[in-house]
Amino acid sequence: xxxNAIAVKTRIYTHPYVLAGLVxxxxxLVFYFYPLAGIFIRSFVPDFPSxxxxxxxxxDQVTGSQRLAHIIWFTFWQAAVxxxxxxxxxxxxxxxxxxxxxxxxxxxxLCASIPFVLPAxxxxxxxDASFGKNGCLGMLNIRHPLVLIxxxxxxxxxxxxxxxxxxxxAGLRANIxxxxxxxxxxxxxxxxxxxxxxxxxxxxxxxxxxxxxxxSSFGIILILGGPAYSTIEAEIYRQAxxxxxxxxxxxxxxxxxxxxxxxxxxxxxxxxxxVRFAPKAGHANFKPPQKFREKAAVAGxxxxxxxxxxxxxxxxxxxxxxxxxxxxxxxxQAIFVNPANSIFHVPPFTAxxxxxxxxxxxxxxxxxxxxxxxxxxxxxxRVKAKGLAxxxxxxxxxxxxxxxxxxxxxxxxxxxxxxxxxxxxxxxVPLVHALVGFPFVLRAVLPALKRIPNDIRxxxxxxxxxxxxxxxxxxxxxISGALTAGGVFAFTxxxxxxxxxxxxxxxxTPTIPLAIYRFLGxxxxxxxxQAMAISTLLMVxxxxxxxxxxxxxxxxxxxx
Amino acid sequence: MENELIIHNLKKTGTTGVCFLNNINLAxxxxxxxxxxxxxxxxxxxxxxxxxxxxxxxxxxxRFNNASILDLPPHKRNFGMMFQDYALFPHLDVFHNIAxxxxxxxxxxxxxxxIVAEMLALTNLKGFENxxxxxxxxxxxxxxxxxxxLAPGPRLLMLDEPLSALDRVLRKHLLDQLTQIFSRLxxxxxxxxxxxxxxxxxxSQIILMNQGGIVQNGTPKDLxxxxxxxxxxxxxx
Ligand SMILES: Nc1ncnc2c1ncn2[C@@H]1O[C@H](COP(=O)(O)OP(=O)(O)O)[C@@H](O)[C@H]1O
Ligand SMILES: [Mg+2]
Numbered sequence: 001x002x003x004n005a006i007a008v009k010t011r012i013y014t015h016p017y018v019l020a021g022l023v024x025x026x027x028x029l030v031f032y033f034y035p036l037a038g039i040f041i042r043s044f045v046p047d048f049p050s051x052x053x054x055x056x057x058x059x060d061q062v063t064g065s066q067r068l069a070h071i072i073w074f075t076f077w078q079a080a081v082x083x084x085x086x087x088x089x090x091x092x093x094x095x096x097x098x099x100x101x102x103x104x105x106x107x108x109x110l111c112a113s114i115p116f117v118l119p120a121x122x123x124x125x126x127x128d129a130s131f132g133k134n135g136c137l138g139m140l141n142i143r144h145p146l147v148l149i150x151x152x153x154x155x156x157x158x159x160x161x162x163x164x165x166x167x168x169x170a171g172l173r174a175n176i177x178x179x180x181x182x183x184x185x186x187x188x189x190x191x192x193x194x195x196x197x198x199x200x201x202x203x204x205x206x207x208x209x210x211x212x213x214x215x216s217s218f219g220i221i222l223i224l225g226g227p228a229y230s231t232i233e234a235e236i237y238r239q240a241x242x243x244x245x246x247x248x249x250x251x252x253x254x255x256x257x258x259x260x261x262x263x264x265x266x267x268x269x270x271x272x273x274x275v276r277f278a279p280k281a282g283h284a285n286f287k288p289p290q291k292f293r294e295k296a297a298v299a300g301x302x303x304x305x306x307x308x309x310x311x312x313x314x315x316x317x318x319x320x321x322x323x324x325x326x327x328x329x330x331x332x333q334a335i336f337v338n339p340a341n342s343i344f345h346v347p348p349f350t351a352x353x354x355x356x357x358x359x360x361x362x363x364x365x366x367x368x369x370x371x372x373x374x375x376x377x378x379x380x381x382r383v384k385a386k387g388l389a390x391x392x393x394x395x396x397x398x399x400x401x402x403x404x405x406x407x408x409x410x411x412x413x414x415x416x417x418x419x420x421x422x423x424x425x426x427x428x429v430p431l432v433h434a435l436v437g438f439p440f441v442l443r444a445v446l447p448a449l450k451r452i453p454n455d456i457r458x459x460x461x462x463x464x465x466x467x468x469x470x471x472x473x474x475x476x477x478x479i480s481g482a483l484t485a486g487g488v489f490a491f492t493x494x495x496x497x498x499x500x501x502x503x504x505x506x507x508x509t510p511t512i513p514l515a516i517y518r519f520l521g522x523x524x525x526x527x528x529x530q531a532m533a534i535s536t537l538l539m540v541x542x543x544x545x546x547x548x549x550x551x552x553x554x555x556x557x558x559x560x
Numbered sequence: 561m562e563n564e565l566i567i568h569n570l571k572k573t574g575t576t577g578v579c580f581l582n583n584i585n586l587a588x589x590x591x592x593x594x595x596x597x598x599x600x601x602x603x604x605x606x607x608x609x610x611x612x613x614x615x616x617x618x619x620x621x622x623r624f625n626n627a628s629i630l631d632l633p634p635h636k637r638n639f640g641m642m643f644q645d646y647a648l649f650p651h652l653d654v655f656h657n658i659a660x661x662x663x664x665x666x667x668x669x670x671x672x673x674x675i676v677a678e679m680l681a682l683t684n685l686k687g688f689e690n691x692x693x694x695x696x697x698x699x700x701x702x703x704x705x706x707x708x709x710l711a712p713g714p715r716l717l718m719l720d721e722p723l724s725a726l727d728r729v730l731r732k733h734l735l736d737q738l739t740q741i742f743s744r745l746x747x748x749x750x751x752x753x754x755x756x757x758x759x760x761x762x763x764s765q766i767i768l769m770n771q772g773g774i775v776q777n778g779t780p781k782d783l784x785x786x787x788x789x790x791x792x793x794x795x796x797x
Pocket of ligand 2: 604605606644720
């Protein structure tokens with residue numbers, strides 16, 4: 001009996017799917033935990049591993065520095081203000097989107113979703129194209145860095161806020177409100193006493209998520225804020241790249257990791273609470289707007305969404321196409337033709353080439369590791385080893401809540417020497433990108449795998465299908481949509497990744513976001529125009545990727 | 561007659577110590593038709609899964625043609641099993657569902673097509689080849705599942721409550737069809753049900769199960785006229 005039990009256990013852990021889980025595990029140990037451990041050690045032992053003495057002098061630098069205290073404070077309050085502004089602009093729109101059915105609503109939803117999938121550098125470039133010094137509305141003179149940062153954050157996060165609030169609000173059952181009405185509550189009282197309290201957990205959850213995004217915002221701050229406005233993320237980069245002050249950079253990274261973990265914990269708690277109230281999907285009761293008031297509200301939100309989400313993108317594209325007041329393709333041509341006096345060591349076209357090569361490689365790595373992880377987690381779940389599955393599932397999601405800058409920094413300070421020296425390897429960037437894209441692949445594939453009922457696998461076995469054939473003839477076709485969606489995710493994320501790339505990409509292998517960043521930092525209309533042109537290209541690629549994913553998932557394959 | 565399938569002292573205990581199957585002994589002659597009758601949760605499905613190789617017993621033996629098959633994985637047993645909720649492949653059409661087992665045997669496209677056509681005729685499904693399985697009615701799904709199970713020519717046919725998902729009228733009709741098909745096939749059949757009328761119609765031998773054990777093993781007549789104990793009498797109504 002005991003021997004049998006052990007044999008069964010052994011069989012579970014030597015199952016090919018469980019062994020497949022070792023692939024992502026090793027991937028994480030080497031490219032996630034090892035670098036983070038490196039950061040931790042180097043905060044206290046700066047010359048690790050050559051000199052093993054503990055040096056806490058960074059502590060004096062940190063505590064003695066007005067600047068650092070200022071930066072931490074700024075990181076928090078800019079995130080709070082950005083979140084408040086996002087909530088204020090999304091809340092009324094969420095009301096309209098969750099209550100009314102009208103022509104063009106689908107298009108509006110799509111418009112509202114696009115900014116969130118755009119890379120931060122593109123968002124920064126688009127805001128610069130709209131309100132910056134050379135922007136379309138530059139004469140409005142609202143180009144104070146803080147205003148630009150806030151606008152960029154609202155532009156960027158509006159869609160998340162709107163999505164969460166709308167789906168939640170649409171599901172609140174109307175009959176609860178009707179019941180309140182029969183008990184004598186007027187519209188205002190219903191809102192205050194019924195709707196708002198039910199909505200609050202979703203508001204908190206969405207706000208925390210947006211707060212986390214703004215808190216760890218990097219590209220936007222670096223590009224739009226300039227040296228005067230630095231967040232913890234931006235400061236990690238400055239300390240590491242310009243001042244070579246690794247102990248302080250390490251300490252800030254630790255701080256950033258700590259803050260994000262706490263914030264993620266709070267977010268999880270709130271979203272769990274929100275789920276408790278969450279109504280069943282597909283229960284929306286939309287109606288067309290009828291009264292003048294309703295029509296005005298719909299028109300107002302539609303106008304606002306289009307202005308907020310499309311204007312900056314149109315401005316970006318417009319700026320890339322206009323030279324000296326005339327429509328021209330000169331900036332696009334310059335990308336391909338002009339290697340001379342370039343600010344790179346290589347022509348800018350190389351950046352586009354490398355971006356595609358890196359993204360393609362990252363896609364393959366993320367798909368392989370993500371599929372292995374999904375197969376393993378699904379199998380563990382199925383054989384009732386739920387404890388293990390519950391341990392590894394959140395562990396595999398960690399890259400989502402780790403700032404890319406921290407990750408990139410950790411990787412260059414640890415993977416630059418034996419036992420693993422990848423400093424000059426062209427694989428380094430795709431590996432990091434794959435790590436960032438990995439959770440998206442896992443989140444796309446795992447639910448698809450779980451949805452496959454086990455009895456069809458068993459039926460296939462009784463019909464003579466070996467485990468390998470079951471995988472090829474059943475699982476693979478049934479998750480192909482999810483795999484495609486995950487792959488597109490990994491690809492577009494890699495195309496736009498900035499925070500980790502700025503550390504890990506060598507000077508000869510720049511990517512599109514790095515090129516945009518450097519062009520924007522240079523004076524002159526030609527540089528600015530080229531920044532606009534490459535940003536437009538990147539915008540088109542990522543938006544196309546997003547629309548593709550939406551198409552796939554509306555074909556019956558859901559991602560989340 | 562020679563016994564084809566022999567089950568000897570089969571036992572299975574759950575992780576919590578609950579007994580799913582308790583000392584099952586059974587012998588089936590070649591070509592015989594057995595009905596497994598019992599209330600929900602009595603272990604009928606578990607027994608079928610053991611025979612199919614989908615579950616592994618804690619102890620005991622299952623022998624087929626005088627050889628133990630415990631070490632044989634399900635895909636090498638060539639036992640047909642029709643699942644309670646049919647387990648049709650959602651991404652394949654009717655034709656490819658039925659052809660699946662043939663494809664696994666490495667048959668040519670032509671051979672597949674001819675056998676599938678035969679099965680479609682047998683189960684009254686002509687013209688359904690290209691239908692998606694989620695566009696079928698309950699009765700049609702049931703017949704596709706049966707055709708899929710029969711197509712590879714299994715050595716043993718197991719049906720797990722094949723009619724339970726259907727409404728009363730359809731059930732009666734399809735039961736007649738099933739018994740007709742059985743009598744044409746001469747294949748050893750195990751028919752699981754919780755309905756004694758179905759059990760009587762489908763099997764010449766019946767085992768009555770309760771709480772993981774066999775309470776009575778005999779012909780329909782035995783069960784009706786010589787119930788072992790009060791519980792059997794009560795269950796038979
Ligand atoms: N994988 C399993 N996990 C837990 N309990 C199970 C499992 N399989 C079967 N059982 C238990 O075994 C008993 C018999 O189940 P089953 O064979 O499905 O009964 P039947 O098919 O006769 O309705 C039930 O008590 C059921 O709860
Ligand atoms: Mg059953």
